[in-house]
Amino acid sequence: xxxxxxxALVIVDxxxxxxxxxxxxxxxxxxxxxxxxxIEAHLRESVRIPLAGGYSFAGLLQLPAVSELAHxxxxxxxxxxxxx
Amino acid sequence: MTAASEALLHRTTVTRAEQHSYAAHGHVRLPGLxxxxxxxxxxxxxxxxxxxxxxxxxxxRTPVVARRLPARGTPAAGGPLLARIHLELTGAARALTGRLxxxxxxxxxxxxxxxxxxxxxxxxxxxxxxxxxxxxxxxxLHVHPGLTGSTMERLGxxxxxxxxxxxxxxxxxxxxxxxxxxxxxxxxxxxxxxxxPGLRAVAALCYRPLF
Numbered sequence: 001x002x003x004x005x006x007x008a009l010v011i012v013d014x015x016x017x018x019x020x021x022x023x024x025x026x027x028x029x030x031x032x033x034x035x036x037x038x039i040e041a042h043l044r045e046s047v048r049i050p051l052a053g054g055y056s057f058a059g060l061l062q063l064p065a066v067s068e069l070a071h072x073x074x075x076x077x078x079x080x081x082x083x084x
Numbered sequence: 085m086t087a088a089s090e091a092l093l094h095r096t097t098v099t100r101a102e103q104h105s106y107a108a109h110g111h112v113r114l115p116g117l118x119x120x121x122x123x124x125x126x127x128x129x130x131x132x133x134x135x136x137x138x139x140x141x142x143x144x145r146t147p148v149v150a151r152r153l154p155a156r157g158t159p160a161a162g163g164p165l166l167a168r169i170h171l172e173l174t175g176a177a178r179a180l181t182g183r184l185x186x187x188x189x190x191x192x193x194x195x196x197x198x199x200x201x202x203x204x205x206x207x208x209x210x211x212x213x214x215x216x217x218x219x220x221x222x223x224x225l226h227v228h229p230g231l232t233g234s235t236m237e238r239l240g241x242x243x244x245x246x247x248x249x250x251x252x253x254x255x256x257x258x259x260x261x262x263x264x265x266x267x268x269x270x271x272x273x274x275x276x277x278x279x280x281p282g283l284r285a286v287a288a289l290c291y292r293p294l295f
Contacts, residue, residue, distance in 0.1 A: 028182045031295035039295060063184070063294070076160040076191030076288075077143030079204045081243070083150050 009055060026055075092165075093117050093172050094261075098180045106180050110267035111227060114176070114214075115259035118169075123261050129163040130192045130218030130285045137161035137194050144204035147240035154200065160191040170289045173263075177212050177291045180265055185212055185291035192218050192285045199223050199284055200277025203231075203239040206268035210290035214263040220284025223275055225264070226253030231272040239272055250276045263289070 009021040031039060040046065043059035050056050094116055105112040118126075137159035170190035177185045188209040199222050206213055215225070231239065242248045253274070258264050266273065 025182045029184070035295035061184075063186075073189050073209075074162055075142070076140050076162060076189045076193075077207055077209060078140045078158050078160045078191065078193050078288075079144040079146065079201055079206075080139070080157045081148045081153055081202045081240075082145045083147065083153060 007053075009051065009053075091172065092122060092168055094119060096172055096176050098176050103180060103182075106265055106267070110229065110271045111254075111256055111264060112180070113257075113259050113262065113264050114180075115262040117173070117176075117259075117262040119261060125165055126169075126216070126287065127219035129165045130287065131283075133161040133163045133192055134159075134194055134283065134285070137192070140191075142207070144207055145236065146202040146204045146243055147237055148202065149244040152202075152244050154198075154202075156196070158193045158195060158201075160193045162189070162191050166190045166192065166287055166289070173214060173289060174291065177214070177265075181212055181293075183211070183293040184295060186294045188290045188292050190287070190289045192287050194283060194285045195220075195222070196283050197281055198277050198279050199275055199286075201225070201273075201275040203228070203243050203272055203274035204236065205234075205239070205270065205272050206266075206290070208269060209292055210268050210288075211292045212290070213266045213268040214289040214291075215266060216258045216263045216287050217260075218285040218287045220282060221280065222258070222284050222286055223278050224255040224257050225266075225273050225275050226251075226255055227266070228253045228272045228274075232270060234272055243274070250274070258286075 007023060009023075009026055011019045011021070013019070039061065042061050042063060044062050045059050047059050048056045096117075098114065102112050102114060138161070139157040140160050167190055170187050174185065174187055231242075256264050256266070256273075
């Protein structure tokens, strides 16, 4: 996406509703390189549909909230002091 | 829809103002997520689960000098109601941060006679922490943007320093029927503590970015 901060990625749904994703939001969602395999494993299908500014649509990620990937644990953690 | 799948919450979305406030400050109050009745159920579950609470094996560890060690740790326990709320707020957590967050743990933390919490940052399990009072009178949490980037050793040194102003920082309170969202893995925070007889509990709902 161009460096111009006023620009944004815009997607549209079947009812012609627009969704405007500012560059900052897209950058915030940038995945770590080491997550590549995990992301590709959970993409419903692998596609590359060019959007704009060098970005392409890669697919839909299917991720139930309660899944192995959710890292959910019944073991809580809580802050405590230790001796230095 | 069955009773078991009925939505617990009044809202599972966040406003643009809340998004902006969180982005600007690293914390924001999200009031009105649930009603008084659910607040009562949270309190009841929190009290009931106290008997099962244990000192967690994991969590932020603030290294302090021996004289600053607290008399006891903070027991914690989960509960099925809190777990449901945790999962139902996943969408709001993602919308607030713009990240693909996933739930990690939800627990009640119990404070008896003193609600002090040492200066710390949360672990990676808590890229976003949602906090509320489960029951009892819990004092404000103090956040310290000026200490962002400090190591736990540095935070421990401040806690060990009698000259450090434990009443400084920005005070955060928790809504009665909602949460205060905190970027707790980045923003150092502590609770000065108040000695008062009795038991009180904070509920913490943690999420981490998946990628």
